[in-house]
Amino acid sequence: MxxxxxxxxxxxxxxxxxxxxxxxxxxxxxxxxxxxxxxxxxxxxxxxxxxxxxxxxxxxxxxxxxxxxxxxxxxxxxxxxxxxxxxxxSSLIHLKTVDEVAEDWLKVCDKRLENPQIPRRVYKKDISPSIGELTIDRVTPRDILGIIRNINDSNRPTIANDALIHCKQIFNHAIKLGLIEYNVALPFSNKDAGGVEKSRTRALSFEELNIVFNVFKKNSDQFTRENYIACLFLVCLGIRKQELIAAKWFEFDLDNYVWMLPAERTKTKVAIRIPIPEELISYFHELKIRSCDSEYLFPARRASKRRGFISDDTLNHALAKLFGNQGYKKKEKFPNLLGEAGIQHFVIHDLRRTCRSLLSELAIPSHIAERCLNHKIRGVEGIYDRYDYFEERKSALTNLTEHILDLL
Known part of the structure; x- marks a missing residue:
């Protein structure tokens, strides 16, 4: 026919x-x-x-x-x-490129991890540009070595280790999908990437905080007022960075000096009342004005469809600039202002450790200091002691805040 x-x-x-x-x-x-x-x-x-x-x-x-x-x-x-x-x-057998396999793996991370944005950020920034467009079976161990060496060359050993872990997981995912038979990232260890990581011990003294916040204040063109207040809250309240930057105004009862941090936003998955020292209330009122009717304390500074509050890296990058962009790719050259002021390098997360160390220096009992940081109490005590020590924590954080503000 x-x-x-x-x-x-x-x-x-x-x-x-x-x-x-x-x-x-x-x-x-x-x-x-x-x-x-x-x-x-x-x-x-x-x-x-x-x-x-x-x-x-x-x-x-x-x-x-x-x-x-x-x-x-x-x-x-x-x-x-x-x-x-x-x-x-299954349509999964039609996944071909590393980007396609990684996206399928990242969807699993979205369901499984508390902070899935972290592996997604590392993949998009440091892995995908090198191998994302290659078919999954074309990647070789030499490609993986190139990725971790490039990250190390930018003086980011921790990210190099993270990238290696993510590569191993992505290629394991490809094996599960029947796309490859061998994991090209498997031969490498931390020794090939960023090295064995040591637990951080950096904590700032009261004297160092005095210098640090003065440098912040004098360089407001690089370190904004919002960044200044965020760092002050981190060290005075001992909260986690993610808990602070994603905070919404409805969580706060400023008339009664209480922050009701919901369970879904805590690492312990338990809601907690955080006492707010009265001395910090004026900073909250200032943020309220600066947030321009946003529902967030720290609204995103650029239009974003993903979320309404600042990036996870905003504070980290701002602090790194004052250390001459230490720990980041140096697209721009900045003077090491904090280093020149005699401050040993620290990162944003060290402010939480600083809070804990200074509470000990102020002779705050250990069990109170631990609860100020909303740490899980281990063992029998954690099971049977359900008292939240709100008044004791309020006294401890007020004491710490007064000492810090006296220096600023």
């Missing part, structure tokens, strides 16, 4: 199937539409597969193209493959 005959059959409009070639049929529906069907037998079963609509490409299949598609179907059957069964297989 040639193309002219097919058009005549379609014009006639009578529904039915018409044999065109080996196993290839021209089917006309009751609605006067035409489709190509291939019949084949596999495992002693007769099957029919619709391969497309009759018409001009790209919307339809011409007679010539339909014959080619039918030939492809027959070739699959000759190999023992059932084309209908193959179509029903």
């Amino acid at each position: 040639n193309d002219a005959q097919l058009k005549a059959k379609l014009k006639e409009g009578k529904s039915g199937k018409h044999s065109v070639d080996r196993g290839l049929y021209f089917r006309i529906t009751d609605q006067k539409s035409a489709f190509w069907i291939v019949r084949y037998t596999i495992n002693s079963k007769r099957r029919e597969l619709t391969i497309g609509r009759y018409g001009k490409p790209p919307e339809g299949l011409s007679l010539a193209n339909a014959k080619i598609e039918a030939a492809n179907v027959r070739a699959q059957v000759n190999k023992g493959l059932d084309p209908i069964a193959e179509r029903k297989r």
